[in-house]
Amino acid sequence: MRVTQGTFSFLPDFTDQQIHEQVQYCIDNGWAVSIEYTDDPHPRNTYWEMWGHPMFDNPDAAAVVYELNECRKIYGSYYIRIIAFDSSPGWESIRLSFIVNRPPEEPGFKLSRTEVKGRNIQYSITPYSSDNPQGSRYK
Amino acid sequence: MENEGQEQESEIVTEVNLKEDFQASGVADILAELDNSLIGLTPVKTRIKETASLLLVDKAREKLGLVNESPTLHMSFSGNPGTGKTTVALKMANLLFRLGYVRKGHLVTVTRDDLVGQYIGHTAPKTKEVLKKAMGGVLFIDEAYYLYRPENERDYGQEAIEILLQVMENNRDDLVVILAGYKDKMDKFFESNPGFRSRIAHHIEFPDYSNNELLEIAEVMVASMNYHFNKESKKAMAEYIKIRKKQPHFANARSIRNAIDRARLRQANRVFNNSKGPIGASFLSQIEDIDIRQSRVFSGGIDK
Numbered sequence A: 001m002r003v004t005q006g007t008f009s010f011l012p013d014f015t016d017q018q019i020h021e022q023v024q025y026c027i028d029n030g031w032a033v034s035i036e037y038t039d040d041p042h043p044r045n046t047y048w049e050m051w052g053h054p055m056f057d058n059p060d061a062a063a064v065v066y067e068l069n070e071c072r073k074i075y076g077s078y079y080i081r082i083i084a085f086d087s088s089p090g091w092e093s094i095r096l097s098f099i100v101n102r103p104p105e106e107p108g109f110k111l112s113r114t115e116v117k118g119r120n121i122q123y124s125i126t127p128y129s130s131d132n133p134q135g136s137r138y139k
Numbered sequence B: 001m002e003n004e005g006q007e008q009e010s011e012i013v014t015e016v017n018l019k020e021d022f023q024a025s026g027v028a029d030i031l032a033e034l035d036n037s038l039i040g041l042t043p044v045k046t047r048i049k050e051t052a053s054l055l056l057v058d059k060a061r062e063k064l065g066l067v068n069e070s071p072t073l074h075m076s077f078s079g080n081p082g083t084g085k086t087t088v089a090l091k092m093a094n095l096l097f098r099l100g101y102v103r104k105g106h107l108v109t110v111t112r113d114d115l116v117g118q119y120i121g122h123t124a125p126k127t128k129e130v131l132k133k134a135m136g137g138v139l140f141i142d143e144a145y146y147l148y149r150p151e152n153e154r155d156y157g158q159e160a161i162e163i164l165l166q167v168m169e170n171n172r173d174d175l176v177v178i179l180a181g182y183k184d185k186m187d188k189f190f191e192s193n194p195g196f197r198s199r200i201a202h203h204i205e206f207p208d209y210s211n212n213e214l215l216e217i218a219e220v221m222v223a224s225m226n227y228h229f230n231k232e233s234k235k236a237m238a239e240y241i242k243i244r245k246k247q248p249h250f251a252n253a254r255s256i257r258n259a260i261d262r263a264r265l266r267q268a269n270r271v272f273n274n275s276k277g278p279i280g281a282s283f284l285s286q287i288e289d290i291d292i293r294q295s296r297v298f299s300g301g302i303d304k
């Protein structure tokens, strides 16, 4: 099951050239661009691991695509996303976030229903992959 | 339907107009600026013009589908101190931008200290930061041979060299690297680092300036600061150049710039001490021969 999070996630995966163009748009707007990765695709997992530092002073998007490929060398079977932060309001706010790498196989989520008081149903989802410990979820 | 027709047109290119491309790119302006703002340097100017035509033709061939690989653009500038290497590198970055070979056209100038770290694990991130900053533009590595220190087996410079070589090869579309330094040391550096030699397509040599060229440079510099020589001070400058050139640490145009800065200082002192009433612009911008002849150089001393 294909995980859809952030912008563009209903589109086919971007090529590096397309990623470059989106990132250039962010840089030209003065946003700081970061790369993050995770092997926990739960939608409530907001804070992913950061790859290196946020990038502030690279005028060209090739720098980000270069780091993305470095990240893929190690975390090629993880989810990787690109996040653009805008600090102009006086705090860091996310302007754009999109997935740029995903595991070769995405087993999807298990939906569990729990009956609670008054015969109400509580739903929760768990990624099948999270049965394994962190670091050994995707091959 | 209208759109479809347009798309077709832009897809199939069967003709290019080099003159039009040349005009549109603004390359002519840069070449003219190069000619006018820099005195002498004829071989350098010729090489740059040749390179510009080659790149323009290459772009045209690419449009017609005759080439599909981007050319190697990495260069080396060799010459003595103050011969204009940094100045030309700036213009080169702009030129490559106008020709469409780099996306941004900025110049990032570094030396060994900006690339090589102090301890294990420090060098790779440092070098990569610099490379990333230069992407879309030109990376200018001054005195590049200091990266290579064969006398120290565990020198971290080697690590920087390896990353540089990798990126120069794999990211050819993303940045252009210019290595600069003194001729003999550069030659030795390329001899012991064949990896660099084979990745550099253009070797440009910067000759020393003749006395006349140095005098002309002095005049251009003085004029750009809104000062002027008179007949006597120009003669004094010519004599200064003759003597200074034989002294140690002579750095071509940079020595001239320094000499002029000191002459301006003396001029300011003279003007201030002698002024007794209102003075005009021409008096304020006149460099007299005394302003130059007071230099230590004329009394057997050495100017830095």
Ligand SMILES: Nc1ncnc2c1ncn2[C@@H]1O[C@H](COP(=O)(O)OP(=O)(O)OP(=O)(O)O)[C@@H](O)[C@H]1O
Binding pocket: B037, B038, B039, B040, B041, B079, B080, B081, B082, B083, B084, B085, B086, B087, B088, B142, B217, B220, B251, B253, B254, B257
């Ligand atoms: N041909 C020239 N005409 C006018 N000014 C020049 C010329 N060449 C150099 N200059 C001036 O001389 C100074 C030194 O030039 P530049 O810094 O480019 O030399 P360089 O070769 O990079 O020196 P170094 O090897 O010491 O770094 C600058 O101020 C530059 O503007």
Ligand SMILES: [Mg+2]
Binding pocket: B085, B086, B087, B142
């Ligand atoms: Mg220089």
